[in-house]
Amino acid sequence: xxxxxxxxxxxxxxxxxxxxxxxxxYGHYMVALFALKRLELDWxxxxxxxxxxxxDPSETGEYAARLxxxxxxxxxxxxxxxxxxxxxxxxxxxxxLRGLRPLLPRAHFVWIMGADSFASLHRxxxxxxxxxxxxxxxxxxxxxxLRALGGPAATRFAEAQVPTNQAPMLVTAxxxxxxxxxxxxxxxxxxxxxxxxxxxxT
Numbered sequence: 001x002x003x004x005x006x007x008x009x010x011x012x013x014x015x016x017x018x019x020x021x022x023x024x025x026y027g028h029y030m031v032a033l034f035a036l037k038r039l040e041l042d043w044x045x046x047x048x049x050x051x052x053x054x055x056d057p058s059e060t061g062e063y064a065a066r067l068x069x070x071x072x073x074x075x076x077x078x079x080x081x082x083x084x085x086x087x088x089x090x091x092x093x094x095x096x097l098r099g100l101r102p103l104l105p106r107a108h109f110v111w112i113m114g115a116d117s118f119a120s121l122h123r124x125x126x127x128x129x130x131x132x133x134x135x136x137x138x139x140x141x142x143x144x145x146l147r148a149l150g151g152p153a154a155t156r157f158a159e160a161q162v163p164t165n166q167a168p169m170l171v172t173a174x175x176x177x178x179x180x181x182x183x184x185x186x187x188x189x190x191x192x193x194x195x196x197x198x199x200x201x202t
Contacts, residue, residue, distance in 0.1 A: 094126035
């Protein structure tokens with residue numbers, strides 16, 4: 001299968017921001033924006049996941065609606081919303097990174113994730129492949145920063161941590177490498193938005 005990734009230039013600095021985005025919200029926007037600035041990125045690709053294997057399909061939501069909500073939120077000239085995970089039929093982040101291997105040598109890619117995801121990274125499928133493939137930028141999330149910094153992934157890759165004040169160096173670091181990036185905390189939650197929508201519908 002021939003993938004149709006977003007256009008990019010050789011050697012550019014690109015953040016990959018994956019998620020279900022059910023729905024996408026301003027908190028996601030701020031994570032992507034903060035990563036863009038702190039990591040000095042050229043682009044942030046929003047990868048809308050077809051199905052999160054750690055979630056019940058009923059929680060993931062219909063793909064076209066999630067893609068549309070993400071495009072509505074990711075309004076920035078350096079943000080690109082892509083269905084590349086759907087193109088490759090990927091169900092996990094490790095699968096996605098395998099599918100992207102032909103692209104990886106052409107630019108400097110970094111995986112953007114919230115501290116909540118990093119705290120539970122050890123539960124992801126083939127999780128050890130992920131930090132071995134790309135540097136990880138871990139953005140602060142309410143209630144999860146301490147858990148992330150003391151969690152299994154942080155412990156396993158303790159020697160690979162890049163100091164926060166050297167965050168731009170993460171993008172060109174050889175994996176494994178990760179950096180915790182503090183940011184103003186946002187209260188938005190996709191789960192809370194879905195609960196509110198269900199309550200308003202009853």
